[in-house]
Amino acid sequence: MSSYACFIFLFLFSFLNSFRVSAQDPTYISHVCPNTTTYTRNSTYSTNLQTLLSSLSSPNASYATGFQNATLGEAPDRLTGLFLCRGDLSTEVCRRCVVFAASDTFTRCPNEKEVTLYYDECMLRYSNRYILSTLNTNGGIILSNTQNITSNYQIEFRDLVLSTMNQAATDASISPRRFEMRTANSTAFQFRTLYALVQCTPDLTRQECFRCLNLTISQLRTDKIGGRSVVSSCNSRYELYQFYNESNIGTPQPQLDSAPPPLPISVPSPQPGEGGNSTVIVVTVVVPISVIFLLLVAVFSFRAKKKRTVYETEPLTEDKGDITTAGSLQFDFKAIEAATDKFSLSNKLGQGGFGEVYKGTFPSGVQVAVKRLSKTSGQGEREFENEVVVVAKLQHMNLVRLLGFCLEGEEKILIYEFVPNKSLDYFLFDSTMQSQLDWTRRYRIIGGIARGILHLHQDSRLTIIHRDLKAGNILLDADMNPKVADFGMARIFGMDQTEANTRRVVGT
Structure with a gap:
């Protein structure tokens, strides 16, 4: 009798699993739609947006590759959009997620010009700015499983997670699809298999993808049995259960004609005088009851699972339209x-x-600039975190990018992108290096500095006065493009801020 129940349970489990994958809506994660730029209904932008979404969700879209982008319209109503499906999913699952997201955007972000929707199966993004082939780590979110790793195994588990994720990031960055799945086994603790998945939008360069993935990996909570970090341009995730379609790793799957036949179910022939009729009756009655019972249990479990939140998110700031949070920027000391x-x-x-x-230099090879602040700041931890989040939202090609921070005890540390060619004063005031600054290059540097300052003063969401602009705070990248550094330090460091009193002497 147990063999009947076992077979029926396996059949029902497989059936319900396939039904769940094929029938349910995409699993919503989060959305970002800042209301700084909006559009009105029946406007040209609204019409262009509907046309763009129709194009991305049309039957002719590139669901097989899992990625497509498009540009539509003329300024100021021009917009670009893209979708990215998880690399292990089928074409049909990808298509269904994109179609759902294209409709869902009008519910979650009804009139914003810049929108990013995150689902477990796909990501949909569009903007009135040009977003293609551009690394963007804004609008990120960190998710962590609620279950902790046993304290005895936390160090070993952290090392396993980071090494596995970093290897996956390296392989993904050189893959044309910018996607990689990986498993790792360890007998050092009670868990046996770790499953990892990393993915970038394929329009990124190898270096940009690698940098993006290493940022998300550095933000993962490794004291939990699972977690993920998602930003606009890439995402990283690990679990102690198989959350992706392993067949896309490259493991050969059995063909239908070579699959082992199902176990035969045979009812023994009744022997005279041994109650054969009662055996048939038992099978006829008990098996359907078992089927119904197991079906009800499976449906109840599925509904309960849908209602239960497996992950706990980091607390959001008061600005609900932007999920860049202190938690998503914090590095481990x-x-x-x-x-x-x-x-x-x-x-x-x-x-x-x-x-x-x-x-x-992190183990993955990513280089950063680490500013270890002096311990004279009068700010509390919460104020420090909030100001870091504010400044980290400021992005421009002529501003040094603030990647995150570390706050532990009296240590207050800021993490910036690494700019290789030092600062402008290194070239200006060195007789041997001055020769590298011909007039054309100087003119370009001057223009870049001006654009960066203009963005701080006028084009950003908040006005920031630098208050210490000097050659030593102008960094030069590998192509000698200027990047303004140390902006916003009055906010981060907790100095007295008086924007109106610009004649006050502050800084160098």
Whole structure:
């Protein structure tokens, strides 16, 4: 009798699983739609948006590749959009998610010009700005499983997660699809298999994808049995259960004609005098009852699972339209200490009024600039975190990118993108280096500085007065493009801020 129940249960489980995958709506994660730029109904932008979404969700879209982008209209009503489906999903699941998202956007973000929708199966994004082939780590969210790793195994588990995720990031960055899945086994603790998945939008360069993935990996909570970090341009996730379609890893799957036949179900022939009729009656009655019971249990479990939240998200800031949070920007102090070789002198890049700056290199090879603030700031932890979030939202090609922060004890640390060619004063005031600054290059540097300052003063969502603009705070990237540094330090460091009193002497 147990063999009957076992077979029926396996059949029902497979059936319900396939039904769930094929029938349910995409699993919503989050959305970002800042209301800084909006449009009105029946406007040209609204018409262009509907046409763009129809194009992305049309039957002719590139669901097989899982990625497509489009541009439509003329300024100021021009907009670009894209979708990215999880790389292990079928064409049909991808199509269904994109179609659902194209409709869902008008419910979640009814009149915003810049929108990103995150689902477990896909991501849909559009904007009035040009967003194609551009790395963007804004609008991120971190999810963590509620179950903790046993304290005895946390270090080993962290090492396993990071090594596996970093290997996956390396492979994904050189893959044409910018996608990789990976498993890892360990007998050092009670869990056996770790499942990892990383993915970038394929329009990113190899370096941009690698940088994006390493940022999301550095933000993962490794003291939990599962977690994910999602931003506009990439995402990373690990679990201790198989959450993706393993067949897309490349493991050969059995064909239908070579699959083993199902176990035969045979009813023994009744023997005379042994109650054969009663055996048939038992089978006829008990098996349907078992089927109904198991079906009800499976349906109830599925509904309960849909209602239960498996992940806990980091708390959001008061601005509900932007999910860039302090939690999504925070780095672990031990990781920073290791990246800078415990803030060794050999990694020291310089020292300014706010503290010392070190070069940091993470195990994945990603380089950052680590500013270790002096301990004279009068801010509390919450104020410090809030100001970091504000400044991190400011992005421009001529502004040094603030990647995150670390706050532990008295340590207040800022993590910036690493700019290789040092600062402008290194070239201006060195007789041997001055020769590299011909007039054409100087003119381009001047224009870049002006654009960066203009963005701070006029084009950003909040006005920031630099208050310490000097050649030492103008960094030069590998192509000698200027990037303004140390903007917003009055906010982050907790200095007295008086925007109206611009004649006050502050800084160098």
